[in-house]
Amino acid sequence: MKIYFLLILMAVAVSECFGSTPAALRGLRLEASVEATAGSGEFAPLYMASNRRGTLSSADNVVLSAGAVRPMECDRRLSYGYGVELWGGYSSAVGYGRYDVSTESWGMNRRRPPALWLQQLYGEVKWRSLTASAGMKHEGSPIVDDRLSGGDMIRSANARPIPGVRAGFAGFQPVPLTSGWLEISGELEYGRFADDGWWRDHSALYNGHVAQGEWMVYRRMHLRTDPGRPLTVTLGVQCASQIGGTTTYYRDGEIAKVEHRGHKVADFIKILAPVEKGAEDYVLGNTLGTWDLKATAVVRGGWSLSGYFQWIWEDGSG
Template sequence: MSLLKSLLFMALAIPAAAQEKPQEFHYRVEATATASTGTYAPLWLTANRFGMESEKPNSGYLRAGIEWNKKLNRGWRIDAGLDLAGGVKQTSDFWIQQAYADFSWKMLTLSIGSKERMGFPLEKNSELTSGWMAEGPNMRPIPQIRGEIKNYLAIPGTRNWLAFKGHLAYGMFTDGNWQEDFTAANQLFVKKVMYHSKSLMFRLGNKEKLPLEFEFGLYMATQFGGDQYKKLANGESEQTIDMPDGLKAYWHALFPTAGGEDTPEGEQVNVEGNMLGSWNFALNYYFGDWKVRATLDHYFEDHSQMFWEYGRWKDGQLGIELYLPKNKWVSAVLWEGISTKDASGPILYDGFWGSFSDLQMSGGDDYYNHYIYQAWQHYGQGIGNPLLAGPIYNEDGEIRFKSNRMKAQHVGLSGNPTEEWKWRIMASYARHWGSYAHPLDKMRKQFSSMAEVTYMPQWTKGWSLTATLGVDRGNYLGNSTGGMITLRKTGGLGR
């Protein structure tokens, strides 16, 4: 409780100091409370909130942050922030949500630290989408060093008809202690795992000349390094795998290649680490004040389904976004269809890459799971699409996605009737089959929905109040009805 009291004091003290600081400083203070029935809170009260919300039916948090933005000469800019949070029934009682420094020169940025980054290569409507397949805003930020071109940069000589953006990042997962506490006896967990991601996207088209644009590119990520442990019945842990973490491991993450003799046999015949990614495509059409956007987010793991090795792609997320001209009620409509059911099809037997004598199992991909790193997750929440519920929902203390074969439909609508009011509605219907190795006892269904209204009174600048209602029905995560209230204050410090 002393940490929460200190955080509350910080939250109250920041606005009080507003007249004593330079204008480049901005603050944010936020308090949220959630109450619901059922075993878990409704999915959309938890998902895609950068790990700030708990899956537990009743929870809350207090958050206070400050950031500094400074423009310098010759196109330079510095942005830095510190964001602290404390809560009840959360994965941590107190944590640093953000602590970062960004150094930018024109379009190029070097970002260092833990930050809520929305710089995923394929842009989607972040208020309405169900999420991204490979990496999205569903989990607590991963601290990293990241070089990036955030927005499309026109390639010289193409007259703005061809542009690109991309990033390269290395970081470290910080949930090793949480994994050890969460894991049950005889289960596996990992510590000191490293993170790597990279992306390159191109945009073809010039909407000033032709109202049509095509975007395409690749995102790849890897878990590497670290140590695997097994939880013993007496509560102690023993190390089972020690993965290399030298410079060569960083190189193998950048250019996926087979591991050496200091890695398990499975890494020597495939690629070192847990490599995954997505191909990303978008088609944008502009018609006056209207905009229609179609997207394809195709997920893959290892070599399977990265190319057309097993025929046409069957897994991924197909989306359509419609943006209407300014009106009083509806501003955006979204539909998404998601499938991870194929997972490269049934298990096949073939030779290892570059081998003619040994055998390997191809196909039957175990999406988001891995035999060394257990799962593509951070603090129990999936890093990819939240409709595939993460390990935090496992009551048996296993760090694994119980169902990674799923088909789902998702819709979302939003509006901004006045400067003081905005709203959004989301609904999803998913069918789950478990995994190839561990199928569910039967096909299970889950409906998840959310309705949210935000009031931003003009007579008290910077304040907002958000009320959210969530309703879940189904036999996978169960039935739940709940509400969430968020009170937020933002503003600048100084004159």
Template sequence: MRHNFYRIILIAGLLLTSAANSQIHALDGLRYTAETQASFSSGANTPFWLVNNKQGLSSIKNNSGYVRAAVFRDMDSTDHRFRWGAGADIAGCWNFTSSFVIQQLYFEARYRSLGLLIGQKEINGIFSNPRLSSGDLLYSGNARPIPQLRVGLPEYTFVPFTKQWLAVKGYIAFGAFTDDGWQRHFANKTAKRTKHALYHGKAIFFRIGQTQRPWNVEAGLEMAAQFGGSSIRNGQTTKMPVSFKDILKVIFAGGGGSNTPIGEQLNVYGNHV
């Protein structure tokens, strides 16, 4: 009887979560949503598929939930020279690492082929489909968005004088991680953790072949790095430099200077992926 009771509680939690109330409406160019979700489990943690692939808005605690509201202005798909969009997405949470979460808050704009993003927005990998995979090596879909400044070519743009046989897209971004409190709470006192760490990301991709042809080839490189801030281990704090020269070393994956740990000097400055 006891095991049957636990199964009933688990099934009820699954049904409640899958039946979460979500309303999506559009008004005068704005898209707004309201959503609530709760999960209950007799185990020690929330079931795997109820906590993963939610862009970090989830809790591993066995009984948890949230109420979420958001408003967005999506960039239209018309061929205007200038387009812009913005979004605000907040949640009040129960049994999460935070009781109040700013999931998204951003402004983005495009002029011709150039794109700009300021703030934190849910971003998926360039090639991975979030509905079919758990993400790529850089963006797993299991962490909250990183506040950042991001500029580049969001969509493939034809290279002049190539008769539309060669197109390029890419970006460069700088931002800051916001998980200092979570690391301090979660990590063992003797474990290594970071504080006030900064983020750098960049990518460039090429496409060979005209769009009306039955084939094309795509190839590129995407890279991200964690740098700056402080590294803490066994109560000892090592402050990492963030001068202009250090930022250039992060961009070009160069070795750290004499004011960085020996490992950074022998390899590269920062944690690169």
């Protein structure tokens, strides 16, 4: 990935020298930042770690981020984009208690973020009102502003992006036969959690369980009234499900049970509405969701005021 990033920088430099830019690099943005933090505890304070996509967790950090992003061109019928983002540097270690079954004693397991990690790597394409993408990409909340709120309850800005594939509408699109007063937005994503190593390294391995190799299915749909009017209302639903994987259960430091939850191709379709005949709740995987409501009023001077509410539910309560 470092080689790929350097090739991009070289291509931009060459294009500037010769006065022409290849089509694949038009609109390319290069971004870099360096950050240093210090704290008195082991973890970064809540207000510093929140809504940071999982990039800042330890108290003391000196980290560098660098990336390249080519956004899609929304005014074109067919467009594509891509992005890559790397983080690296020094972060202080955090101690996690861990039980050693061989000595029947507890010890301190100190862990720190890696010296270098890939935060984003994705490609995307747009055709008319539809989009598709693959890879790890920061996806913002469809209902709240991550910079001006506590964050979305389902699509959290506290987590690193999950590798996967996704498809949906390019923003909000007019609903036919409504004369523009109603718009729709929707998305479907299949991904695989990439935190197996983190759970293995940070768990106490005493009581409780560790889940690994799980898949995620995310889907949403939102309806919005005409945004050109003084009052706009958005109403919709989000669902995120976990399926498959292996769960290891621990009791007093010993492995009590290992549950292998295999998955078939049909499960990825079945999980979209995971209610089995005769069951009172969802029996395939675990599903978390919200009903979303947002209202935006435009006031004098071009300012706007928004308020939102999310009703969270899990499994059959939805």
